[in-house]
């Protein structure tokens with residue numbers, strides 16, 4: 001029986017554990033977390049089979065070790081693993097959002113009789129903790145692997161086989177390329193999201209209604225500002241050099257935009273937004289790829305208690321399952337808009353017909 005040891009039982013570690021358990025019900029899943037409540041919750045939710053009282057206890061004899069902690073903690077844990085008697089040919093991986101520093105540290109600290117392959121599932125959430133973990137979190141997402149250049153294909157394939165239950169698409173790249181790409185599409189956007197929230201907060205004294213009036217656009221672009229501050233602190237510190245370059249690019253971009261607006265250059269402003277729309281609309285949102293493929297239906301509902309259970313009741317009646325439901329525009333005194341997400345276009349279309357059948361609520365497909 002294969003023994004898999006998870007260090008860090010949060011959103012990502014828990015989701016990977018659930019996907020492995022779904023694929024291999026005979027694997028022994030051991031977990032360790034510095035937060036006892038996370039460990040207890042992981043055991044209670046059957047995310048893991050057994051709890052290790054220490055990293056040493058869990059790591060000795062493990063065939064696979066998955067580090068699912070904030071990236072600076074991953075560095076510390078690699079140092080600790082380097083001092084432990086690990087099973088020959090054990091495969092160790094991490095899930096960190098940065099790769100270069102982690103891969104380099106693993107090379108320096110781990111013994112030659114084990115294999116380290118950097119990993120990074122390119123999906124997640126602004127939520128944290130094992131309570132938010134889902135087995136299908138990574139479905140259709142890219143899962144980046146950064147094996148050393150001389151790593152055997154057999155070891156890479158063994159890790160891919162272990163992670164098969166994630167249903168992600170594996171992509172092998174070098175750590176430097178990974179850190180640049182993720183710097184652009186993940187790390188820097190998180191900086192912008194947080195800065196927009198700070199901008200709103202700074203202006204609240206003059207405009208107290210700011211918080212209540214924050215609607216779909218602001219909420220959408222700042223969702224990721226609700227991410228885990230420890231995680232994002234570590235990511236920025238690990239990817240400092242690339243993020244510093246992106247800051248320079250961003251400052252130049254903002255100066256260019258500021259000039260357009262100050263000069264009231266309508267043509268350039270229009271072109272700027274038009275080109276952005278074209279690029280954004282071209283993202284592979286509906287196929288397999290970086291953004292999990294889910295399908296949204298928007299329902300304009302009256303804002304009264306029980307309207308959500310009314311809608312979900314109709315969908316349940318017709319056995320239509322949903323993956324997520326959110327109120328995205330709670331407009332004062334008038335109506336709210338439900339955004340209901342589905343795993344497939346078929347489910348969404350079925351739901352659309354169902355809601356039209358039982359209600360007169362207006363529905364929209366974006």
Ligand SMILES: NC(=O)c1ccc[n+]([C@@H]2O[C@H](COP(=O)([O-])OP(=O)(O)OC[C@H]3O[C@@H](n4cnc5c(N)ncnc54)[C@H](O)[C@@H]3O)[C@@H](O)[C@H]2O)c1
Pocket residue numbers: 007008009010011012013032033034035038068069070071073077095096097098120121122123124125126127128129130228231235
């Ligand atoms: N959240 C995302 O969307 C996302 C996506 C892909 C990758 N990641 C990466 O995954 C990693 C984990 O992120 P998460 O979202 O699961 O965070 P999380 O906060 O949900 O879980 C992290 C867990 O690690 C535990 N932990 C911290 N230090 C530890 C230590 N020294 N020993 C044992 N456990 C320790 C914490 O108690 C926590 O339970 C991070 O490196 C992050 O960059 C996150």
Ligand SMILES: O=C(O)C(=O)C[C@]1(C(=O)O)C=C[C@@H](O)C=C1
Pocket residue numbers: 096097121122123124125126127185186187223224227
């Ligand atoms: O979906 C989110 O909220 C995320 O922030 C996930 C997200 C990202 O898209 O930036 C965050 C960090 C990861 O390393 C990978 C994915």
